[in-house]
Amino acid sequence: MKVMKRRVWVRSLLAAAVAAAVVSPAWSQETLKIGLLATLEGPFAVPGQDSMRGADLALKEKNGMAGGKKIEFIKLSSDATPDKAVASTRKAVEQDKVPIMIGPLSGDEGIAVKNYAKTQPGVTFINGSSGAQATTLQDPAPNFYRFNTEGAQWMVGLGEHALAKGYKKVFLIAEDYGFPYSQVQGFMASYCAKGGKVVDKAWVPLGTKDYSSVIARMPKDIDAVLVVLGGSDAVNFLTQYEQTGGNKPMIGGSITVDQTVLNFKGKRRESLLGTASAGPMADSIDTPEWKKFVADYKAAFKDGFPSPSLFAYLYYINTKATLDALDAVKGDLSNGHKAYREALQKTNFKGPAGTVKIDSNRNGVGPTYITEVVKASDGSFYNKVVKTVPDISQTLGLSETEFKKMGLGSRDVPDCRK
Amino acid sequence: MSAAYWRRAMNTGATARLPARPLPTQPSVGVGVDQSAPTTLRWLEFLRRELSVRHWVILVGVLIYPFVASPFFTYQIGAQALALGLIALSLTLLAGYGGMVSLAQMTVAGLAGYLVAIFGHSAATTISLNWPWWLSVLFALALAVVFAIAVGWLSVRTEGIYTIMITLAIGVALFYFAQQNYTLFNGHQGFNQVFPPSVGDVDFRGPVPFYYLALACALLGYFFVKHLVRTPFGVALQGIRDNPRRMHALGFNVTAHRVAAYAVAGLLAAVGGVLITWYNNRISPGSMGLGVMINILVIAVLGGIKHPIGAFVGAIVFVLLQNFAIDLVARERFNLVIGGVFLVIVLFSPDGLLGLWAMVRSRFRPQSPNTNQRRHP
Numbered sequence: 001m002k003v004m005k006r007r008v009w010v011r012s013l014l015a016a017a018v019a020a021a022v023v024s025p026a027w028s029q030e031t032l033k034i035g036l037l038a039t040l041e042g043p044f045a046v047p048g049q050d051s052m053r054g055a056d057l058a059l060k061e062k063n064g065m066a067g068g069k070k071i072e073f074i075k076l077s078s079d080a081t082p083d084k085a086v087a088s089t090r091k092a093v094e095q096d097k098v099p100i101m102i103g104p105l106s107g108d109e110g111i112a113v114k115n116y117a118k119t120q121p122g123v124t125f126i127n128g129s130s131g132a133q134a135t136t137l138q139d140p141a142p143n144f145y146r147f148n149t150e151g152a153q154w155m156v157g158l159g160e161h162a163l164a165k166g167y168k169k170v171f172l173i174a175e176d177y178g179f180p181y182s183q184v185q186g187f188m189a190s191y192c193a194k195g196g197k198v199v200d201k202a203w204v205p206l207g208t209k210d211y212s213s214v215i216a217r218m219p220k221d222i223d224a225v226l227v228v229l230g231g232s233d234a235v236n237f238l239t240q241y242e243q244t245g246g247n248k249p250m251i252g253g254s255i256t257v258d259q260t261v262l263n264f265k266g267k268r269r270e271s272l273l274g275t276a277s278a279g280p281m282a283d284s285i286d287t288p289e290w291k292k293f294v295a296d297y298k299a300a301f302k303d304g305f306p307s308p309s310l311f312a313y314l315y316y317i318n319t320k321a322t323l324d325a326l327d328a329v330k331g332d333l334s335n336g337h338k339a340y341r342e343a344l345q346k347t348n349f350k351g352p353a354g355t356v357k358i359d360s361n362r363n364g365v366g367p368t369y370i371t372e373v374v375k376a377s378d379g380s381f382y383n384k385v386v387k388t389v390p391d392i393s394q395t396l397g398l399s400e401t402e403f404k405k406m407g408l409g410s411r412d413v414p415d416c417r418k
Numbered sequence: 419m420s421a422a423y424w425r426r427a428m429n430t431g432a433t434a435r436l437p438a439r440p441l442p443t444q445p446s447v448g449v450g451v452d453q454s455a456p457t458t459l460r461w462l463e464f465l466r467r468e469l470s471v472r473h474w475v476i477l478v479g480v481l482i483y484p485f486v487a488s489p490f491f492t493y494q495i496g497a498q499a500l501a502l503g504l505i506a507l508s509l510t511l512l513a514g515y516g517g518m519v520s521l522a523q524m525t526v527a528g529l530a531g532y533l534v535a536i537f538g539h540s541a542a543t544t545i546s547l548n549w550p551w552w553l554s555v556l557f558a559l560a561l562a563v564v565f566a567i568a569v570g571w572l573s574v575r576t577e578g579i580y581t582i583m584i585t586l587a588i589g590v591a592l593f594y595f596a597q598q599n600y601t602l603f604n605g606h607q608g609f610n611q612v613f614p615p616s617v618g619d620v621d622f623r624g625p626v627p628f629y630y631l632a633l634a635c636a637l638l639g640y641f642f643v644k645h646l647v648r649t650p651f652g653v654a655l656q657g658i659r660d661n662p663r664r665m666h667a668l669g670f671n672v673t674a675h676r677v678a679a680y681a682v683a684g685l686l687a688a689v690g691g692v693l694i695t696w697y698n699n700r701i702s703p704g705s706m707g708l709g710v711m712i713n714i715l716v717i718a719v720l721g722g723i724k725h726p727i728g729a730f731v732g733a734i735v736f737v738l739l740q741n742f743a744i745d746l747v748a749r750e751r752f753n754l755v756i757g758g759v760f761l762v763i764v765l766f767s768p769d770g771l772l773g774l775w776a777m778v779r780s781r782f783r784p785q786s787p788n789t790n791q792r793r794h795p
Contacts, residue, residue: 041753077744077752081704087494091741094490108607112700115610176598177606205598206606411600 032069032331034322035076035092037103037113038128038315042079043207044105047311051105051128053301054312058319060300066323067331074098080105082112089113093123099333100326101125102319105311107132107151107178117141124337124344126322129314132178133185133408136363137394143337145344147321147356148314149280149364149392151182152189152409154254156396157389158278159191161370162251165276167224169197170251173214173237174228176203176411183228183253185409189396192416198226203411208233211240218246228253234261242266252277255310257373262381272381275373281313281353282369282385293352317351324349354390363394464645480633484626493625493697495737500632501697503733504639504690506717507726508683514724515647516679517659520573522585524714525592526566526684527691528706532596533558534692535609535701542604551615559688566684567677574676589711597703608702612695622696632693636730639686643726646682655679720763722770731771735759 036055039048052075059071074096076088085104092098101123104113110130117125118141127135127146131154136146162170170191174180180203188198199222202214214237218225225248229237234256249271252261257277264272281290293316297308308316325343332339348357354367367390371383395403407413469477484492505527513519537554540546547554573584596603614622614631622628646652655675658665662672695701704710713736721732739759744752767774 075744079709082700082702083698083705086698087498087741090490090494094488094494095741108702111610115699205594 030069031072032067032100032326033072033074033096033098035089035096035098035101035103036073036128036319037076037078037085037088037092037101037105038311039080039105039109040075040077042081044080047309048077048105050305050309051311051315053297053304054308054315055102055128055319057297057300057312058316058323061296061320062323062327067326067329069326069331071323071326076103078104078109080109082108085109086112086116089116093120099123099337100322102315102322103128105129107135107182110135110146111178114141114144117144122336124341126318126344128318129311131182133182133394134178136361137408140361140363142362143341145321145358145362147318147347147358147364149366149368150394151179151254152186152396153364153366153392153394154279154368155183155186156190156278156368156392157370157387158251158276158368159187159189159196160194161276161278161387162187162191162224162226163194163196165224165249165274167196167249167251169199169222170224170226171218171222171248172198172201172226172228173211174201174203174226174253175206175208175230175233177206180228180253181409181411183409184226185406185414186396187226187251188414188416189398189406192414197416197418199417201411204229204233206233209236211237212244215241215244215246218248222248224249224251226251226253227256230255231258231260234258235264238264239266247271250275254279257371257383262373262383269381272373273375276370276386277372277383278368278370279310280366280368281310282371282383283307284371284382284384285353285369286385287353289350290352313353317356320349320351321347321356354388359393361394365391365393368392461645464648465641468641468644484629489625492629495734495741497625497629497632498694498697499730499733499737500629500636501690501693502714502717502737503730504632504636504693505687506714506721506729506733507636507639507643508686508690509714509718510723510726510729511643511646511686512679512683513718514726515652515659516655516676516683518574518676518679519578519582519715520569520585520680520683521582521711521715522569522573522589523683523687524691524706524711525585525589526562526569526687527694528596528701528710529565529592530558530562530688530691531612531695531701531705532603532609533561534695535612536602538612540609541611542607542609545602545604546609555692558692559685562688562691563681563684566687567681569684570677570680574673574680586711589706590708593703593707596706603703606703608700608705610700612700614696628697632697635689635693639689640726640730643686647726651675651678716760720760720770722772724769725772728770728772735771 036052038051039045040052055073059073064071074092076092078085078088089101089103092101104110105128107130110127110132111134113125114135117123121143123143125141125144127144127148129148131148131150133150133152135144135150172184174184192198199219200217202217204211204214227234227237227250230253238261252275254277257275262272294307297304297312321344325340325347328343329339345358345362348355353369357365359365367388369385370387370389372386373381374384376382398406483496487496505523509520509523512523534554536545537547537549537557538551539548549557569585569588572588573581576584596608597606599605614628616622620627622631647656654665654670658670658672658675666672695705698705717732717736718729719732720735721728721730739756743755746752747755763771763774767777769776
């Protein structure tokens with residue numbers, strides 16, 4: 001008897017489970033799903049969270065609607081490995097059947113997702129914040145769009161700026177993967193051409209804690225150190241450089257001189273003043289568009305950063321371009337997204353930090369901001385915009401043949417030791 | 419040779435006609451197999467004896483699966499689970515039957531994947547040797563087995579936690595080596611565009627052909643392990659797991675048996691590694707990093723580390739959770755679901771999902787208790 005009762009109970013439970021599985025969630029005709037991939041786990045979990053805020057902000061500005069349809073984000077996560085990025089993208093495209101996909105966050109992921117995009121010609125892929133050169137320069141996918149500029153473009157103009165400051169010989173320390181390769185190329189392309197020398201390069205693995213061997217290797221007669229490290233790596237290097245008595249000025253990459261470095265409390269704090277760096281945005285841009293963007297971000301996300309991060313900004317402009325184009329075609333995705341992709345190609349709007357438009361490889365063309373660390377009236381340090389370089393192409397201002405001759409940035413390219 | 423010793427030794431004991439570790443519902447079968455029968459007949463006999471109705475149902479199920487499932491479920495869920503399951507199966511063989519928990523199985527698999535990329539085709543044209551696929555796979559498997567033997571040789575003299583530590587150290591060392599070596603492993607970037615081959619008219623890049631490729635490898639691996647643990651070698655291995663000193667006293671070369679187990683498990687892991695590399699179309703240090711190494715252990719434990727089928731059950735649950743947990747709990751909390759499910763399963767059933775299944779069965783079918791008793795380890 002008891003057994004019988006139990007069986008009935010189990011069976012009804014089973015039946016309920018089946019019923020729940022069969023009755024799919026309410027599906028309204030007016031909803032359009034868009035996949036949104038960022039790194040919610042792994043080393044870039046915090047930037048990944050802010051990326052989502054950037055995308056949410058772009059959607060919120062349109063009251064959750066685009067092209068006459070309600071937009072629903074299918075949020076996906078990766079741990080910054082290309083394997084996971086492709087697995088999550090594949091899930092959104094093949095399982096959740098999203099027609100449009102936004103992401104990923106980091107460079108190597110971008111290359112992997114681009115390769116996957118080629119196998120899905122019916123889906124439109126829009127970059128999140130990944131900035132590897134090869135994504136759109138080598139064997140680009142016709143359905144992969146990147147409205148932001150990439151790592152090399154972000155450093156254009158910094159080389160001339162360094163020369164103008166009198167830095168003729170620099171020593172390079174950078175993390176050993178795709179993004180810093182691009183950044184270094186963006187710096188060196190013009191720096192070397194105008195007569196600067198990068199006397200030696202030290203490539204360190206991501207997450208290096210001990211920089212003593214690199215510091216010991218640094219020549220005495222350099223004018224500055226070019227530091228292309230991110231987050232805790234930069235802080236660790238700075239601390240150890242100070243402890244060993246290093247006194248050369250610093251030039252930073254796009255993610256080097258962030259708040260963690262500016263809040264550096266060591267004795268050499270004052271020497272941070274004047275540190276030059278470059279990037280596609282800066283906290284202190286003095287335009288109404290940027291100020292509105294920051295105000296909107298702060299109003300929308302009480303748990304966000306004091307000011308939107310680079311990742312929030314990049315996801316914002318890419319999402320905004322995605323939604324604007326949907327509006328332009330009134331949500332028409334027929335004919336293999338033909339009209340929609342034409343609208344994407346024509347994208348040209350004034351973003352928070354300058355014009356957003358793309359070239360024939362579907363890669364962003366936009367401005368770069370050269371900044372220097374200065375002291376605010378309250379004693380805190382911040383990055384002040386000293387120069388804006390507009391409309392930087394992916395070939396870094398060179399002609400296509402000249403750029404091809406140099407090749408993509410790598411450990412040994414470019415080279416100007418002597 | 420030692421097999422004969424073993425049989426003689428076992429025949430004097432009371433447990434002579436019992437296998438060391440049968441599946442809960444299977445009838446007890448003898449250890450001895452008619453040695454004079456031709457090999458194929460012995461295999462057929464083995465299959466007939468091993469396969470119950472339940473097995474046939476599952477077999478037919480996995481064979482028609484691609485025709486009912488979407489390409490996504492065929493490829494990302496099905497094929498990935500089979501490839502991961504094969505690597506976890508190698509750990510099941512080592513840990514469940516040999517008593518050696520090796521974290522380096524993913525490292526062996528990763529090395530095989532790297533070697534396929536190095537010998538075969540990839541986007542890194544300056545490194546890849548562009549050998550035909552069968553040759554590169556052959557060399558990759560052979561070298562991975564050599565590496566597995568080396569790992570085994572280093573670690574067999576240790577026990578328990580020390581085996582875990584030493585294999586962990588080997589795995590992490592190879593991870594960092596691959597990360598920083600550019601001439602052979604292409605550093606952080608690894609190898610892109612490592613595609614499965616086309617044989618005749620069949621292009622294994624398609625979801626369905628690749629699924630069947632993975633399924634064939636997984637089935638071969640599964641029945642191979644099922645067979646192996648009943649062979650004299652397998653039984654000796656289990657004897658060594660339970661009491662190495664006694665086995666040594668009986669004249670068995672304990673080290674040689676353990677190293678041989680590492681070699682066999684290495685082959686299984688290497689096949690799984692080649693599959694997972696083809697599945698991802700790429701390999702980089704992250705594909706064999708610490709997290710992935712531990713995932714293999716999680717998969718094996720999740721399914722039930724004492725059963726070969728547990729590796730695949732665990733892999734299916736693992737892959738499903740990885741893919742769909744984010745739909746249950748949005749945004750950054752979804753890893754909590756994955757961790758929670760693992761914790762619950764391991765807490766309530768030390769023998770993984772299969773143990774849980776046995777428990778449920780015995781609870782709802784009290785009328786036939788004898789077939790469902792859980793064996794002590």
